[in-house]
Amino acid sequence: MSGAGESACSSRGEPLALGEVCTDLTMSTGNVISMRGVRRRAGQGTTEEMAVPCACYSVSLGEEEREPLSITVKLFPVGLDTDAVRQAVERALTELSVKQVEAIVLSNPLPWEEMTLDQLLPLWRVLEQFHAQQKVAYLGLADVEQSLFEAICQCDQVEVKPSLLQINLTNCCSVPDDLRDFCRQRDVQILTHNDAQEVLPGAVLRPLLSKHLALAEPQRWSLVWSLRYLVMVQHKGVIKNKGYIVHVARS
Amino acid sequence: MGLLSEGSPLSWPETKRLAPHVQRHGIEQFINQFRRLKERRGDSLKWGDEVEYMVLRLNREARTARLSLRSPELLDQLQATERQDPSAAPSLWRPEYGAYMVEGTPGQPYGSIVSFFNTVESNMRARRREVEAILQPDEILLSITSFPRLGCGVFTDPPCYPTPTAGSSQSLFIPEEVIFPAHPRFATLTRNIRERRGKKVAINMPILVDERTPRPFSRGPVPERGLEPLTTERFVIPKSRYGSTDSYISECGRPYNDVKLVMDEDLLARLREGGIDDLLAAHVAHLFVREPISLFSEKIEQDDSVDMDHFENIQSTNWQTMRFKPPPAGSNIGWRVEFRPCEVQLTDFENAAFVCFVVLLTRVILSYKLNFLIPISKVDENMKRAHRKDACAA
Numbered sequence: 001m002s003g004a005g006e007s008a009c010s011s012r013g014e015p016l017a018l019g020e021v022c023t024d025l026t027m028s029t030g031n032v033i034s035m036r037g038v039r040r041r042a043g044q045g046t047t048e049e050m051a052v053p054c055a056c057y058s059v060s061l062g063e064e065e066r067e068p069l070s071i072t073v074k075l076f077p078v079g080l081d082t083d084a085v086r087q088a089v090e091r092a093l094t095e096l097s098v099k100q101v102e103a104i105v106l107s108n109p110l111p112w113e114e115m116t117l118d119q120l121l122p123l124w125r126v127l128e129q130f131h132a133q134q135k136v137a138y139l140g141l142a143d144v145e146q147s148l149f150e151a152i153c154q155c156d157q158v159e160v161k162p163s164l165l166q167i168n169l170t171n172c173c174s175v176p177d178d179l180r181d182f183c184r185q186r187d188v189q190i191l192t193h194n195d196a197q198e199v200l201p202g203a204v205l206r207p208l209l210s211k212h213l214a215l216a217e218p219q220r221w222s223l224v225w226s227l228r229y230l231v232m233v234q235h236k237g238v239i240k241n242k243g244y245i246v247h248v249a250r251s
Numbered sequence: 252m253g254l255l256s257e258g259s260p261l262s263w264p265e266t267k268r269l270a271p272h273v274q275r276h277g278i279e280q281f282i283n284q285f286r287r288l289k290e291r292r293g294d295s296l297k298w299g300d301e302v303e304y305m306v307l308r309l310n311r312e313a314r315t316a317r318l319s320l321r322s323p324e325l326l327d328q329l330q331a332t333e334r335q336d337p338s339a340a341p342s343l344w345r346p347e348y349g350a351y352m353v354e355g356t357p358g359q360p361y362g363s364i365v366s367f368f369n370t371v372e373s374n375m376r377a378r379r380r381e382v383e384a385i386l387q388p389d390e391i392l393l394s395i396t397s398f399p400r401l402g403c404g405v406f407t408d409p410p411c412y413p414t415p416t417a418g419s420s421q422s423l424f425i426p427e428e429v430i431f432p433a434h435p436r437f438a439t440l441t442r443n444i445r446e447r448r449g450k451k452v453a454i455n456m457p458i459l460v461d462e463r464t465p466r467p468f469s470r471g472p473v474p475e476r477g478l479e480p481l482t483t484e485r486f487v488i489p490k491s492r493y494g495s496t497d498s499y500i501s502e503c504g505r506p507y508n509d510v511k512l513v514m515d516e517d518l519l520a521r522l523r524e525g526g527i528d529d530l531l532a533a534h535v536a537h538l539f540v541r542e543p544i545s546l547f548s549e550k551i552e553q554d555d556s557v558d559m560d561h562f563e564n565i566q567s568t569n570w571q572t573m574r575f576k577p578p579p580a581g582s583n584i585g586w587r588v589e590f591r592p593c594e595v596q597l598t599d600f601e602n603a604a605f606v607c608f609v610v611l612l613t614r615v616i617l618s619y620k621l622n623f624l625i626p627i628s629k630v631d632e633n634m635k636r637a638h639r640k641d642a643c644a645a
Contacts, residue, residue, distance in 0.1 A: 033619060034620075067293075068293070189364075189366060190366070191365065191366060234295075235294075235295030235362070235363045236296050236617075237363040237364075237365070237614045238614055238617040239614075240618075
């Protein structure tokens, strides 16, 4: 966890006191795959995995990892702020001490039917910039309407087209045939997921903050972005590392 | 399905005489292949499945269902694409023991990315449709473990009759025509297993035996089957060729190997000398206490630096629940593990579910570094328990 440029580590002991100067805060779960207690909740759901308090951790992939790894980052921005998306990606790269990730998937921050192409494009351009800097190889989208997905794939202003599409299958059980064909023609991989629309609701976040941090006015703090990273051993289907990073700010 | 070498099968006495030759060279072949490949790393995960089907003919008027002995001609059609271009075949088809059986696998193995799990069931459906498309109108295809009326009166189409004093099985119940005729492996295995035992394979239901009446079997000198002290044979092997695996071969499995393996000590020494670690060497030396039960005259002399037939001969007539498979000679396939305890299920959905579950489970074990190992003797016990009626409830 780090706030206002300082690094700190919350253990199960006393809540961490934060001064008035602290206006925003980034918290990280560490590797949820290797932690006792968390392991038992792993796979239950995104919210459950994020809400587990944990001791100090190390996630840096460092130099000693010999196996080729493949890293996917899924971003859950709260609104349409492009800075939040940029900050989240930078933070993921720093956290994992890597120069490049395999894929970044952007989760639609708005309700399914409200998102428009004009609202999506600025966020997408941020990801395209990371792609241009060779910090990410593939880009993807989650939970966008079929028409919007087709629009961004066909949009002339979009240089890097999505290579991945994630669909939440909680409420429906099969991918529409025309979407499947559209993706096949464009070499887009369709995957399903079970992340909630709101991955870390205020009702879960605020009690957690109050429990671990001595905040003057907890109700003024809210989520800005969160992300999940998943580090797989390439071509083996084995998870090496999985964790969440959450960024909150005081209004 | 095991090794399908082409050629002229040898008689059991000839095969028996050559057993030490096959065993010795099989071990050399394994050592050479191991040396060639032990540094091979970084392969991507590939996986697949095998489903066995049987073909039945229904006679709705007579209300009968009989095994349709047409797999040779069906296979000829099913393998047509593969013969022209193996990479273009949507599925691969192989014979199995019964002349009413076909065995199908996906044309290409599945890979490591998760989306492959979504294709398993539809691939199985496509395989089933591929066979169904060439069946005759009154034939059906089933994926069941064994035909309930196997051995009961006339149960084949065309009708065939057992020949208890002739043929490879000399069975009281199973006609010779039931054994897949287009490849000599199956009938040869059957004949040699029978001749090797000096007795027919008997899986009789418990019946009241009158001890004072002469029995119709076992005339002539009876070879040793381990019931009395051995004089000419070398090993008493407590389990059958069909059974659960007897040892773990990974380092983490070492402490759980609590079953004493019957091993050929000379072959074990040769394997160790050849640079094979003790666990793997013990596993192979244990497999190799078995004699070959089929051998083809053209395949006796082999080049141990490239061929694998002698190794495969013994390996593929050990029908255990797990099989560790070195790559076949001259291919780019990697090391493989065959997970064999599952019975085939009635539907593609269930079969796909089992296949996906097993592969996912291996990924979970590796990702979370879980240890589910139990002493191998307990695995044996569990397998025995699982055979009981209502095993889950018991």
